[in-house]
Amino acid sequence: MATIEKLPAKTREESGTTACRRLRRNGEVPANVYGHQKDPVAIKVAADDLRPIIQGGAHVVDLEIDGGLEKALIREVQWDTYSKYVRHVDFIRVDPNERVTATVPLQLVGTPVGLQGDGILEQPLHVLQVECPAIQIPDVVRIRVSALDVGDALHVNELTDIPEGVTVLDPPESLVLQIVKSVAEEEAPAEDEGAAPSEPELITRESKDDEDDAAEG
Numbered sequence: 001m002a003t004i005e006k007l008p009a010k011t012r013e014e015s016g017t018t019a020c021r022r023l024r025r026n027g028e029v030p031a032n033v034y035g036h037q038k039d040p041v042a043i044k045v046a047a048d049d050l051r052p053i054i055q056g057g058a059h060v061v062d063l064e065i066d067g068g069l070e071k072a073l074i075r076e077v078q079w080d081t082y083s084k085y086v087r088h089v090d091f092i093r094v095d096p097n098e099r100v101t102a103t104v105p106l107q108l109v110g111t112p113v114g115l116q117g118d119g120i121l122e123q124p125l126h127v128l129q130v131e132c133p134a135i136q137i138p139d140v141v142r143i144r145v146s147a148l149d150v151g152d153a154l155h156v157n158e159l160t161d162i163p164e165g166v167t168v169l170d171p172p173e174s175l176v177l178q179i180v181k182s183v184a185e186e187e188a189p190a191e192d193e194g195a196a197p198s199e200p201e202l203i204t205r206e207s208k209d210d211e212d213d214a215a216e217g
Contacts, residue, residue, distance in 0.1 A: 004058075004060055004061060004062055004071070004135065005053050005056075005058055005061050005062065006061070006062045006064055006069075007045060007049060007050065007053060007061040007062065007063055007064065008045065008046070008049060008064045009031070009043040009044065009045045009063055009064060009065045009066075010043060010044055010045075010065070010066060011041060011042065011043055011044075011065060011066055012030065012042050012043060012044045013042075015042060020087075020088070023044055024047075024085075024087070027046060027047050027048065028044045028045065028046055028047060029044065029045050029046075029047050029050055029086050029087070029088065029089060030042070030043075030044055030087075030088055031043050031044065031045055031088065031089040031090065031091060032089075032090050032091070033063065033065070033072060033091045033092075033093060034075075034090065034091070034092055034093070035092040035093040035094070036093040036094075036095075038093065041065065043063075043065055045089070047085065047086065050086060050089065051085075051086065053074075054074070054077060054086060057105070057139050057140070058074065059073060059074060059102050059134075059137040060072065060073050060074070060094065060134050060135060060137060061074065061091075063091060070093055071093070071094050071095075071096060071134065071135070072091035072092060072093050072094060073091065073092045073093075073094045073100055073102075073134060074089065074090075074091060075090045075091060075092045076089070076090040077089050094134040095134065096133070096134060096135045097133055097134075097135075098133065098134050099131055099132060099133055099134070100131070100132070100133075100134045100137070101129065101130070101131050101169065102129075102130055102131075102132070102137045103127050103128070103129060103130075104127060104128050104130050104137065104138055104139075104140060104141055105126065105127050105140050105141075106123075106125065106126055106127060106128060106140065106141050106142075106143055106176065107140040107141070107142050107143070108123075108142075108143050108145050108177075109142050109143060109144045109145065109146075110144055110145050110146030111145070111146060112145045112146065112147075112148040112149070112152075112179050113146065113147060113148065113149050114148055114149040114150040114151075114152065114179035115179070117150065118150070118181055118182045119149070119150040119179045119180065119181060119182065120179070120180060120181075120182045121145075121177060121178075121179055122177060122178050122179075122180055123176065123177040124174075124175050124176070124177070125156070125170070125174060125175065125176045125177070128141055128156075128159075128168055128169075128170055129168070129169040129170055130166050130167060130168055130169060131166070131167045131169055132163075132165050132166040132167065133165060136163070136165050136166065138163050138166060141159065141161060141162060141163075142161045143159065143161065143176065143177070144160075144161070145177070148177075148179050149179060150179050150180065150181050151179065151180075151181075152178065152179050153175060153177070153178035153179075154175075154176045154177050154178070155172065155173055155174060155175055155176060156168060156170045156171065156172050156173070156174045156176060157172035157173065158176075159176065
């Protein structure tokens with residue numbers, strides 16, 4: 001379970017695209033807080049305070065809004081086009097003992113023995129959907145893979161390091177990963193030495209770019 005970080009925040013009166021752009025230029029991120037039968041609150045947080053929390057994989061924070069403190073689940077994060085900075089965040093108020101759903105990344109521990117030969121690892125599933133108390137959301141679910149050999153597979157119902165109190169919502173039969181034998185690339189068939197070389201196709205119609213250049217000239 002991750003340490004719950006305190007995140008200072010302030011209510012904001014400004015709204016709309018222009019106001020949000022102004023906040024971002026000043027190093028702040030616009031956000032909203034919802035839930036628990038309370039009115040939504042528009043807030044702003046310092047980007048420098050928020051960035052390490054998001055990058056650290058936190059799920060729940062202690063929001064300190066204008067001196068008040070309440071636990072909130074990071075529900076949605078909007079990134080810029082290149083995922084360099086956070087544009088907007090939605091928080092959901094939670095009770096410490098309330099069960100919530102969350103997405104938790106899978107972390108492989110060790111190197112499969114099957115990779116020492118001609119095996120390759122295929123991993124269709126990289127995250128788990130879980131349900132657990134809000135303050136017990138795990139940072140990651142670890143999978144020990146050292147003993148896996150070629151032909152071995154691991155499914156959701158075979159995961160053993162699920163923390164107590166955490167329920168996995170993914171179908172039990174879902175394939176997490178498998179070690180398969182690598183297939184050598186087949187050699188391309190040799191050309192018939194007696195066959196006459198084919199001539200390149202003659203293109204007589206001007207390309208669209210040529211037509212556009214001619215039109216501009």
